Amino acid sequence: MIKTNRIFRRGWQLTLLSLAVSAFLGAGDEGTRFNSLGHRLMCVCSCSQILLECNHVGCTYSDRMRGELMASLDRGENDDLALQDFVQKYGPTVLAAPTAVGFNRVAWIMPFLALALGLMTTIFIVLAWKRRPALAAPGGVMPVSGGDLEHFRSQARKDTEL
Amino acid sequence: MSQIGSFALLLALALSTYSFLAGATALALPGPGSERLGETARRAGIATFAVVFLAAFVLVISAFQDDFSIAYIFHHSNRDLPAPYKFATLWSGQEGSLLFWSLLLAAYGLVLRLRHKTDTRLFAYASAIIAGVQIFFLLLLNFAAHPFALMLGELPADGAGLNPLLQYPEMVIHPPMLYLGYVGFTVPFAFALGALIMRYPGEKWIRITRRWTMVTWAFLTCGVFLGAHWAYSVLGWGGYWGWDPVENASLMPWLTGTAFLHSVMMQEKRGMLKMWNMWLIFATFWLAILGTFLTRSGIISSVHAFAQSSIGGWFKWFLLLTLATFTFFFFKNKSHLRSEHKLESLISRESSFLFNNLLLLLACFTVLWGTWFPLISEYVQGNKVTVGPPFYNKVAIPVALLLLLLTAVGPLLAWRKTSFESLKRNFMWPALGALAVGILMVIFGVRPWQDISYLYALMAAMLATLVGLAVASEFIRGGRVISRHTGQGLLASMVHLFHRNTRRYGGYIVHFGVAVVIVGILGTPFNQGKEQEMGFGDKMTIGPYTLLCESYTQDDNPNYSNEWAIISVFKGDRKIDTMYPERRFYKASQQPQTLPRIRSSYKEDLYLTYEGLNEQTGRPILKAHLNPLVMWLWVGVLIMIGGTLLGLIPNAAPLRVAAPARIQPAPAGAVD
Numbered sequence: 001m002i003k004t005n006r007i008f009r010r011g012w013q014l015t016l017l018s019l020a021v022s023a024f025l026g027a028g029d030e031g032t033r034f035n036s037l038g039h040r041l042m043c044v045c046s047c048s049q050i051l052l053e054c055n056h057v058g059c060t061y062s063d064r065m066r067g068e069l070m071a072s073l074d075r076g077e078n079d080d081l082a083l084q085d086f087v088q089k090y091g092p093t094v095l096a097a098p099t100a101v102g103f104n105r106v107a108w109i110m111p112f113l114a115l116a117l118g119l120m121t122t123i124f125i126v127l128a129w130k131r132r133p134a135l136a137a138p139g140g141v142m143p144v145s146g147g148d149l150e151h152f153r154s155q156a157r158k159d160t161e162l
Numbered sequence: 163m164s165q166i167g168s169f170a171l172l173l174a175l176a177l178s179t180y181s182f183l184a185g186a187t188a189l190a191l192p193g194p195g196s197e198r199l200g201e202t203a204r205r206a207g208i209a210t211f212a213v214v215f216l217a218a219f220v221l222v223i224s225a226f227q228d229d230f231s232i233a234y235i236f237h238h239s240n241r242d243l244p245a246p247y248k249f250a251t252l253w254s255g256q257e258g259s260l261l262f263w264s265l266l267l268a269a270y271g272l273v274l275r276l277r278h279k280t281d282t283r284l285f286a287y288a289s290a291i292i293a294g295v296q297i298f299f300l301l302l303l304n305f306a307a308h309p310f311a312l313m314l315g316e317l318p319a320d321g322a323g324l325n326p327l328l329q330y331p332e333m334v335i336h337p338p339m340l341y342l343g344y345v346g347f348t349v350p351f352a353f354a355l356g357a358l359i360m361r362y363p364g365e366k367w368i369r370i371t372r373r374w375t376m377v378t379w380a381f382l383t384c385g386v387f388l389g390a391h392w393a394y395s396v397l398g399w400g401g402y403w404g405w406d407p408v409e410n411a412s413l414m415p416w417l418t419g420t421a422f423l424h425s426v427m428m429q430e431k432r433g434m435l436k437m438w439n440m441w442l443i444f445a446t447f448w449l450a451i452l453g454t455f456l457t458r459s460g461i462i463s464s465v466h467a468f469a470q471s472s473i474g475g476w477f478k479w480f481l482l483l484t485l486a487t488f489t490f491f492f493f494k495n496k497s498h499l500r501s502e503h504k505l506e507s508l509i510s511r512e513s514s515f516l517f518n519n520l521l522l523l524l525a526c527f528t529v530l531w532g533t534w535f536p537l538i539s540e541y542v543q544g545n546k547v548t549v550g551p552p553f554y555n556k557v558a559i560p561v562a563l564l565l566l567l568l569t570a571v572g573p574l575l576a577w578r579k580t581s582f583e584s585l586k587r588n589f590m591w592p593a594l595g596a597l598a599v600g601i602l603m604v605i606f607g608v609r610p611w612q613d614i615s616y617l618y619a620l621m622a623a624m625l626a627t628l629v630g631l632a633v634a635s636e637f638i639r640g641g642r643v644i645s646r647h648t649g650q651g652l653l654a655s656m657v658h659l660f661h662r663n664t665r666r667y668g669g670y671i672v673h674f675g676v677a678v679v680i681v682g683i684l685g686t687p688f689n690q691g692k693e694q695e696m697g698f699g700d701k702m703t704i705g706p707y708t709l710l711c712e713s714y715t716q717d718d719n720p721n722y723s724n725e726w727a728i729i730s731v732f733k734g735d736r737k738i739d740t741m742y743p744e745r746r747f748y749k750a751s752q753q754p755q756t757l758p759r760i761r762s763s764y765k766e767d768l769y770l771t772y773e774g775l776n777e778q779t780g781r782p783i784l785k786a787h788l789n790p791l792v793m794w795l796w797v798g799v800l801i802m803i804g805g806t807l808l809g810l811i812p813n814a815a816p817l818r819v820a821a822p823a824r825i826q827p828a829p830a831g832a833v834d
Contacts, residue, residue, distance in 0.1 A: 039552070053401060097549060097550055097552035097553040098553065104539070108553075114528075119520065122517060129434075130507075
């Protein structure tokens with residue numbers, strides 16, 4: 001029993017390790033980093049396109065910027081430093097998305113906050129509707145319920161499915 | 163000619179003002195003569211169409227006659243512009259597109275006014291509201307963005323020409339489709355506001371509005387995806403959606419319009435969500451106006467935007483006025499909008515519609531927030547930031563995946579209550595199919611743990627499969643029942659099934675189309691791109707293809723000069739195609755343009771762009787993309803449009819629906 005547990009534990013650890021190794025495969029590869037960082041920057045030629053996707057005919061910026069990005073990676077700079085170089089040279093609009101720093105954090109938080117609020121509101125509405133008393137039919141007669149209602153419900157389902 | 167156009171616009175303003183005032187007076191003060199007054203208002207609305215049409219006609223004729231005395235024609239046309247683009251001059255600039263908007267609104271109003279006998283009073287309200295909206299656009303045209311303004315000084319010999327990016331066949335169809343969608347949502351809004359003001363009894367107005375809404379939604383869907391196709395075919399970056407503010411502006415009313423199309427079913431069938439639907443259709447109309455405000459005011463920079471102008475102020479006031487008007491009538495009459503039923507179960511179609519609306523509105527909010535955040539940031543921090551694809555991809559994709567899940571589950575849920583057993587029974591095979599697809603994808607090399615975009619692609623594939631199989635199971639299950647009763651084959655039975663409830667099954671086809679669109683999008687993380695100098699005889703390899711540069715050739719016509727690269731495409735040793743990516747130089751506007759060439763197959767698109775010459779070496783540069791599965795995006799859109807059109811077909815036979823039975827109390831003295 002103890003041996004089985006140990007084998008199971010080792011197997012689980014090995015699986016996690018393999019997953020972790022696979023997850024980080026390619027993470028340090030320079031081509032992958034260039035591609036990843038290049039898609040986090042905007043071309044400043046006013047084409048409003050991602051740097052690596054700029055197809056503005058006659059663009060004088062994108063080639064130079066790509067060269068600068070490659071040079072940053074060749075210098076061994078990490079992602080944050082490489083991006084910071086661009087911000088210092090071209091301004092904050094060179095980044096394709098707001099940073100998660102200061103007021104810019106609000107950009108990222110708001111959609112998830114909206115989801116949480118929306119979810120809570122929806123659940124509240126659902127619960128409020130469920131608690132609502134059944135409406136009385138005209139003439140003071142109570143609506144059909146129980147077995148008769150199930151019968152009519154399945155009949156209606158059959159009819160409308162056809 | 164310009165005088166005729168100017169006069170027509172003034173007359174149109176007078177007619178629509180009369181239509182609004184007379185119509186509103188006739189409705190507000192019923193009495194002897196009000197019917198006649200209302201009739202004159204209706205006819206004035208019809209006449210508005212004729213006069214606006216005249217103004218648009220004059221503008222188009224002026225383009226064909228190269229009348230450069232009109233400033234608008236000078237700025238957007240030239241002598242050598244091909245005829246289809248001269249026609250498209252009508253919507254290629256600020257003033258012309260506003261005139262086109264006004265024309266479409268008048269056309270929708272014409273159809274509505276001709277069909278007024280469907281429900282005279284409701285249509286009278288809607289007609290007056292449409293006239294009110296028309297007044298705004300005609301005020302703009304007459305006083306802020308006049309399409310017939312004249313050139314000052316010496317008449318130019320030729321025009322400045324049309325932007326090269328707009329000289330593409332889709333220019334002739336994409337804006338009209340988009341505007342038919344944008345403008346079209348004015349009609350269901352007018353019906354909704356009219357029903358609210360008159361405290362319309364019952365839900366008949368929803369049934370009247372339904373077809374308008376579906377047609378409008380179909381036009382907007384067509385317009386949005388034509389725009390994506392145009393971007394893909396012309397811009398040359400290999401993508402079709404850049405989350406540009408103007409692209410976002412078209413997506414927002416589409417999202418709320420989609421939510422409205424779903425939640426009105428709840429109001430129709432269960433008398434629920436009445437207040438919610440009122441706000442939803444108002445939001446759709448309001449976002450359509452907001453979208454055109456964004457495009458025209460210049461407050462947000464975009465490659466799509468018209469030149470910055472002063473009409474932003476006009477739009478701001480109109481947006482505020484419509485919001486105030488709607489809010490006033492909503493709070494005045496909201497007691498009329500109480501729900502008639504209660505929710506019986508969390509696992510029900512009603513709940514799924516609620517969550518569907520939540521997610522669609524969340525997606526809309528995300529897009530709205532991302533579009534406006536640069537301005538908010540500038541106001542708060544003093545500097546603008548960019549909110550581009552990395553933001554939307556991180557936030558919008560999870561929402562889209564949840565929506566896709568609901569798309570699969572929702573139709574399988576019954577109204578009021580669904581048992582777990584029923585859900586398990588209906589869901590089992592689609593779920594197993596989806597799981598099988600996921601496993602196959604991992605076996606064939608997709609590693610979701612390597613990158614989150616691969617995980618999203620895997621989830622999207624599984625959920626798209628779930629939707630497709632759920633839709634198929636609905637058709638098959640229903641078809642089997644009919645087949646048992648009638649003895650017809652399964653296929654014939656499914657067609658019969660469709661005919662008995664075209665809206666429902668047309669809707670299922672639309673859902674299937676959405677799943678196919680998702681298949682087209684999920685290949686994005688696996689796109690490949692390569693750029694290389696390609697002289698005569700040089701080769702480039704991308705994926706399974708080898709590209710051989712055979713030659714380059716030039717041509718010239720009065721509109722532009724151009725250069726083609728002649729590229730032979732090989733798969734292995736076998737030549738499969740020759741492609742001609744092109745560069746143009748437009749003479750009138752002195753602007754260059756690249757035109758990619760695309761070889762589509764069900765597996766992938768081979769996408770070639772001729773970038774021009776390397777400045778240092780003088781050698782031509784070719785860019786190649788390999789984009790998997792993109793073709794399915796366009797196929798999916800066609801299925802969506804097809805499903806919507808099929809859903810408009812009247813049912814073949816009326817549906818029998820069991821009415822709640824009334825149990826009569828037993829008479830006194832009756833024996834149990």
